[in-house]
Amino acid sequence: MNNIAGNKPALVWITHLSVAFMVILWILPTLGLFVSSFRNADQIASSGWWRALFPTEQTLTLRTGDPDTQVQQGDLYVIEGNIFADAGEGAPEALTAWGTSSRAVSAYAPGDVAELNDGERLTIEADGAYRMESPQQMEGTRGQRVFVTGSVPPSLTFDNYRRVLFSGSTTDGMQKAFFNTLTVTIPATVIPILVAAFAAYALAWMDFKGRALLIALIVALLVVPLQLALIPLLKLHLNIGIGKGYMGVWLAHTGFGLPMAIYLLRNYIAGLPRDIIENARVDGATEFQIFTRIILPLSFPALASFAIFQFLWTWNDLLVAKVFLIDASGRTTVMTAQIVELMGTRGGDWEILATAAFVSIAVPLFVFFFMQKYLVRGLLAGSVK
Amino acid sequence: MAPALQGLLTIVIGIGACLAYFFGSNLLLDTLFPPRGPKAGRNTNIANLIRPWLFLFPALFALGLYLMYPVVETMRLSLTSRIPGGGYEWTGLDNYTQMFREPKFWEAMRNNLLWLLVVPGMATIFGLLAAQLTDRIRWGSIAKSIIFMPMAISFVGAAVIWKLVYDARPAGQDQIGILNALVVWFGGEPETWLTIPFWNNFFLMVVLIWIQSGFAMVILSAALRGIPEETVEAAIIDGANPMQIFFKIKVPQIRSTIMVVWTTITVIVLKIFDIVFAMTNGQWGTQVLANYMYDKLFVARDWGIGSASAIVIMILVLPILVWNVRNARREMS
Numbered sequence: 097m098n099n100i101a102g103n104k105p106a107l108v109w110i111t112h113l114s115v116a117f118m119v120i121l122w123i124l125p126t127l128g129l130f131v132s133s134f135r136n137a138d139q140i141a142s143s144g145w146w147r148a149l150f151p152t153e154q155t156l157t158l159r160t161g162d163p164d165t166q167v168q169q170g171d172l173y174v175i176e177g178n179i180f181a182d183a184g185e186g187a188p189e190a191l192t193a194w195g196t197s198s199r200a201v202s203a204y205a206p207g208d209v210a211e212l213n214d215g216e217r218l219t220i221e222a223d224g225a226y227r228m229e230s231p232q233q234m235e236g237t238r239g240q241r242v243f244v245t246g247s248v249p250p251s252l253t254f255d256n257y258r259r260v261l262f263s264g265s266t267t268d269g270m271q272k273a274f275f276n277t278l279t280v281t282i283p284a285t286v287i288p289i290l291v292a293a294f295a296a297y298a299l300a301w302m303d304f305k306g307r308a309l310l311i312a313l314i315v316a317l318l319v320v321p322l323q324l325a326l327i328p329l330l331k332l333h334l335n336i337g338i339g340k341g342y343m344g345v346w347l348a349h350t351g352f353g354l355p356m357a358i359y360l361l362r363n364y365i366a367g368l369p370r371d372i373i374e375n376a377r378v379d380g381a382t383e384f385q386i387f388t389r390i391i392l393p394l395s396f397p398a399l400a401s402f403a404i405f406q407f408l409w410t411w412n413d414l415l416v417a418k419v420f421l422i423d424a425s426g427r428t429t430v431m432t433a434q435i436v437e438l439m440g441t442r443g444g445d446w447e448i449l450a451t452a453a454f455v456s457i458a459v460p461l462f463v464f465f466f467m468q469k470y471l472v473r474g475l476l477a478g479s480v481k
Numbered sequence: 482m483a484p485a486l487q488g489l490l491t492i493v494i495g496i497g498a499c500l501a502y503f504f505g506s507n508l509l510l511d512t513l514f515p516p517r518g519p520k521a522g523r524n525t526n527i528a529n530l531i532r533p534w535l536f537l538f539p540a541l542f543a544l545g546l547y548l549m550y551p552v553v554e555t556m557r558l559s560l561t562s563r564i565p566g567g568g569y570e571w572t573g574l575d576n577y578t579q580m581f582r583e584p585k586f587w588e589a590m591r592n593n594l595l596w597l598l599v600v601p602g603m604a605t606i607f608g609l610l611a612a613q614l615t616d617r618i619r620w621g622s623i624a625k626s627i628i629f630m631p632m633a634i635s636f637v638g639a640a641v642i643w644k645l646v647y648d649a650r651p652a653g654q655d656q657i658g659i660l661n662a663l664v665v666w667f668g669g670e671p672e673t674w675l676t677i678p679f680w681n682n683f684f685l686m687v688v689l690i691w692i693q694s695g696f697a698m699v700i701l702s703a704a705l706r707g708i709p710e711e712t713v714e715a716a717i718i719d720g721a722n723p724m725q726i727f728f729k730i731k732v733p734q735i736r737s738t739i740m741v742v743w744t745t746i747t748v749i750v751l752k753i754f755d756i757v758f759a760m761t762n763g764q765w766g767t768q769v770l771a772n773y774m775y776d777k778l779f780v781a782r783d784w785g786i787g788s789a790s791a792i793v794i795m796i797l798v799l800p801i802l803v804w805n806v807r808n809a810r811r812e813m814s
Contacts (some may be wrong), residue, residue, distance in 0.1 A: 106608055107723065111614050111617055111618055112618055114610075114614055115611070115614045115618060115621070116624075117727070118607075118610075118611060118614075118624070118628060119624045119627050119628065120697075121668075122627055122628045122630070122631070122691065122694075123630075123643070124646075124659065125642045125643055125646050125659075125691070126630070126634070126642055127648065128642070128645055128659060129642045130742065131597070131643055140657060141657070142655060142660065143655050143657070144655065144656060144657050144658075144662050145645075145657070145659075146662075147660065164651075171654070186651070189802050204769060206520075210489070211576065217548040223615050233771050238686070243659065246544070246711065263496075268526065282492065283491045283492050283495065286492050286495070287491075287495045287499075290496060290499045291498070291499060291539045291540050292540060292721065293500075294503055294536045294537070294539070294540070294541075295536060295537050295540035297536060298532075298533040298536035298537050299537070300538070302529075302532065302533040303529075303533075304529075304530065304534070305736050307533075308810070308813060309814065310537070310541075310807065311597070312806045312810055314807050315543075315805050315809040316805070317544060317548050317549070318805065319748045319798055319801055319802050319805060320548055320552065320798070320802070321748075321751065321752045321771075321791070321794045321795060322752070322793045323754075323774055323794055323796055324551050324552050324555045324791045324792070325547060325551035325555075325770055325793055325795070326551075326778065326791070326800060327554075327555060327558060327787060327791075328550060328551040328554035328555055329547065329551055329783055331554075332546075332600070342491075343491070346491060347547070348547065350543060350547075351544065351546065351547020351548060352547065352548070354540055354544055354548075355544065355548070356544055357676050358540060381508065382507065382511065383532055383536075384503065384504065384507040389534075403615065404758055405787075407631075407685055408633055411635070411638065412634070412635030413635075413773070414635070414636065414754075414755045414758070414759075416756065418779075419779075425571060430756070432635055432637040432638075434638050435638070435641060435759075436637055436758065436759050437642065439640070439644070439759060444650075446645060446657075449641055450641070450761070453637075453638050453641040453642070453800060456637075456638055457633075457634050457635070457638045460633040460635070461633050461634070463633065464629075464630065464633035465626070468626065468629070472699050475696065475699055475700060475797060476700065476703050478701070479527075
């Protein structure tokens with residue numbers, strides 16, 4: 097359809113531009129968080145993430161050397177050095193202005209001489225070299241406070257990831273939550289598949305009374321809000337002694353995932369060629385053999401589709417984990433719950449929040465990009481009919 | 482025991498038990514009614530009557546326990562109240578009347594209605610637009626991947642992403658949220674978007690539209706490709722312009738798919754919880770039903786009203802449930 101009509105150059109350009117606009121609109125929010133996760137707290141707080149790749153103007157608060165580093169030169173007491181000596185990483189290479197009062201942080205240009213109290217004089221060059229001189233001996237324990245404005249080259253850091261992944265800190269660390277999430281996800285993805293596959297086969301290829309009714313029931317259960325299940329099942333789990341824990345969350349995810357699993361797999365299995373199954377039956381294969389030797393291997397694409405869905409859904413879930421898994425001790429917290437916690441306790445600390453969020457997003461994104469084919473196929477099998 | 486090991490063990494036991502059950506029950510059936518010997522025919526018939534239920538039993542048991550029993554039980558709970566000191570008593574519709582008197586409930590109803598009006602429609606429109614446009618350009622598949630990507634991101638992750646977009650600093654400071662940066666760049670004043678009454682709901686909706694448009698796009702794109710080319714060619718020969726082709730030829734042919742997309746997103750909207758919970762927790766007039774229910778259950782610990790609000794969500798979903806079932810039955814017959 098692309099080679100016919102409507103391909104006037106202007107229209108083609110409009111198409112390209114609108115798609116480009118949409119793509120930018122869709123990727124910008126995620127990109128912002130991604131870039132922020134590689135910046136330190138000062139950088140995030142002082143400039144937008146879109147400036148991360150360009151030099152930024154920053155004002156730092158630094159100090160000259162301590163008075164006990166002063167030397168006597170003639171009648172003057174002098175402290176010399178480089179103001180950036182202790183600034184550490186992220187210091188400007190050159191300063192454009194400086195000042196000695198917080199009310200006028202850029203009062204002086206490089207090379208200017210500032211008159212301080214008691215006849216002290218301070219001058220700072222563009223490269224940060226300073227000289228402070230005084231007619232009498234300087235006193236005190238700390239050096240003169242100086243505000244330095246300069247352009248800071250862009251710098252990105254892995255520190256946030258180091259802190260979130262490896263520090264073992266109980267509030268910021270995501271290590272434990274990461275493994276908890278994995279512990280929830282894998283059984284909750286694997287267990288429903290087998291149960292659903294058997295049921296799907298029965299619904300697709302076996303004749304029995306009430307089959308149509310059961311399929312209708314599965315379709316109905318597809319949309320039952322899981323909010324309804326929260327209290328009764330929590331009560332049930334508490335009564336039969338499972339309580340809050342992994343077993344409960346695995347069972348809950350299995351139950352909630354089954355309608356989708358059966359529906360997807362039945363649609364797929366029902367579409368397999370009739371000949372294969374009938375021939376096998378004529379050859380004397382039992383239904384169990386047909387299922388394990390023919391149906392299961394042939395249904396691999398559908399099984400993969402459902403596995404991806406269930407994986408994404410359980411990995412990203414917050415509500416089921418909060419209700420069935422996480423107890424008061426918080427030892428079994430999952431990443432989504434911990435991120436919500438972080439939003440409450442450290443709402444302004446974007447470097448931790450962004451990094452924690454990205455750690456939790458990274459795995460689904462990886463799965464998404466490498467298995468998009470199966471995901472799309474599953475979506476189509478699930479809805480276009 | 483380490484949870485990881487426990488998880489592994491559960492997988493092994495779970496799958497082992499499943500296989501053992503299916504294998505064992507089928508074996509038992511074949512031993513009791515062997516498809517050989519003098520009564521082979523009769524035995525086969527009996528076995529064929531029983532076997533489907535052997536295959537179905539675990540799934541039906543799980544569905545019954547985890548989805549059907551809770552519907553009934555929630556309905557029952559919504560008609561009872563906790564007696565101080567333990568136990569429950571039958572209170573009829575008291576929970577509902579009490580809930581209907583709460584302004585927060587009506588706020589949640591109003592907001593859910595707003596979500597319903599805006600999100601499924603917008604996501605479907607964006608999805609349709611993206612599907613139609615990306616199908617016509619060479620780098621369309623990359624564009625599709627990017628628009629589809631938010632599907633993989635959790636609602637909580639999306640909440641963090643968009644909180645950064647909406648971040649506000651006092652006027653005069655450098656804005657770090659891109660929305661306020663744009664507003665300031667155009668000469669406006671920075672706003673704390675999530676606290677503006679009424680309109681903040683729409684800023685939350687944007688997050689779900691952003692996530693769901695990709696889903697709509699993927700499905701509608703497949704439907705658009707399934708349109709017979711002759712219909713489009715005939716329209717071109719008749720001199721239709723691209724707009725007419727799209728709205729008068731293509732859209733009517735994929736109407737049923739559009740409905741499927743719209744209803745699927747509608748169900749998601751009715752259950753929307755994580756985004757509101759993580760971004761505002763229902764403050765500043767952004768309450769929705771699912772979050773209202775969560776508050777009732779786990780903050781106020783009022784299981785009666787909590788169940789009643791769950792039933793309200795169920796009633797709102799019901800028309801779509803019926804519609805889906807009718808569609809499915811029509812396809813099968």
